[in-house]
Amino acid sequence: MSMKGSRDRQVCSKAIPERMSGNEAVSYAIRQVNPDVMPAFPITPSTEIPQMVSTFIANGEIDTEFIPVESEHSAMSAAIGAEAAGARTMTATSSAGLALMWEELLLAASNRLPIVLTLVNRTLSGPININCDHSDGMGARDTGWIQIYAENNQEAYDNYIQAFPIAEDPRVHLPVMICQDGFITSHAVENIELLEDEHVRSFVGEYRPEEFLLNPGKPVSVGPYAISAYSMEAKRAQEAAMERAGEVILEVADRFHAMSGRSYGFFEEYRTKDADYLMVIMGSAAGTAKAAVDELREEGHKVGIIKLRVFRPFPEKEIAEAIRRSGCKAVAIMDRCESYNGNSGPLGSEIPAGLFRNKVMVETVNYIYGLAGRDFTVDHVKSVFAELGQVAQGRVPAPNHKYIGLRE
């Protein structure tokens, strides 16, 4: 069952250079973690993950119990049952699969079950489309799950390994969603540095839930009715766990750094020092944005990127402080998702709210890009920075909620 090992030992792992797709990278991490149970229903573009894990099981490389279910609703239901029973449980899905899990996502979080879900981001219908945007993950943003997004296969792998110690920490006890961009990273073969099996196992440690259903010595009930006199306290306790998750995410990142040499935080600041203009962006497009920033810096433009990694809990104060520190004149907030609220995408709402609450008064422009797999290029990034400059200098009025790369 779960891997033996102590979470306290900090040993530096040898880096194993490889090349693989994002789906392969996450599957490789699953093999190393060897979770107890994986219920899953395949859906593009995450199908390869249950497929590869099934192969590991068939080859006898891991002893995970794979439960082939008839829908994602059942996949998450089975995950809840298994995790409540005391088994380390994970699943994988995308798009409509996550949407079909919606009711159970809330149950997993409110029952404080540290399930790990690897989400390969794909748009939601319609029009029906298999390509990437963040509408699936963003649709689940208020379900009580921790959400961590990846720029590339390396981060998908690293984030996945960190998910279990975050979720299972007694201060947290919340499910974690590890997100990567469908096809753009899930199906792209790129270089990666893997960690040694025994180091990953020892990092993740053995799962020892404090309370679980299959413990006759300490009976508990899971998912009972709560009358109004108690229900609100449960919800407050759940929110308090999300508030505590931030410090745990950083502690786990520190331990991960000691093992791998790779450091992670709530977000990455790329060339933000003394930047006149910033872009806040999430996922694979952040890599494209960094390449554009390098080119623009070479031409003398002071621009930088804040790449958001942890979306839930939302590091509102930290983002506001980073923007304040940079002293920038304007910020482009990039959403790979529409909110259909008539105003802005999800980041376009939450980041300005955080700036206001923290009294950082800076011009922001919300851009919608990359919906349903629309390509996002270095030139797009440059056009955003160019417009931001015009806005800050008062030459053009600040557009809001502007679409990038739209057909005219």
Add this chain to the structure above:
Amino acid sequence: MKKTVEIRWHGRGGQGAKTAALLLADVAFKTGRCVQGFPEYGPERMGAPITAFNRISEDRIRVHSNIYDPDYVVVVDETLLHSVHVTDGLKKDGAIIINTPRSAREIRGLLRGYEGRIFTVDARQISEETLGRNFPNTPMLAATAAVCGVMDRKEFLGEMQASFAHKFAKKPEVIKGNMAALEMAYDKVEMDMTKTNVSPVNQKATAKQMKQSA
């Protein structure tokens, strides 16, 4: 080789352009380079035009967009020349590599005024001769490796032998034919000189020099 080489593959669903792009990433990785190999996914239909991409670089690759100004374009199915603008954005000092039994001179007429280098290889003929069936992607992979100069012939074939040994572990009988297809295509890919300053007499030698100096 340039610091970063960008390659765009054009094929039809089922011809293995994506697999070829991933294999090219694989062999380039083994030479210590940073690589990217990815397809553009749409409705996956047999025979529909598809594209796949490679970036091969000395440095870490961070861009995650498709490739619009490639150094090389590979056309796995020449019937695409009638419907897809395969040379769009192709760099002037780049090259196009086409699977065709026709001469580059004939092909040039179909390339909408493209003036750069054209390489041709009859991947169907090579595949049918060595594999008994039309798998154009294997010869096109070798032709691409030869033209791009990602690695030398011996290194390329050695790495591919190892890849095939792994990929076809359960049907080793197909390895020999695939290796023969690679070798033949690597050696047979021909450059059209009609628009360049190089004497046509030394076509083969020049193609090789270009590989070395590229």
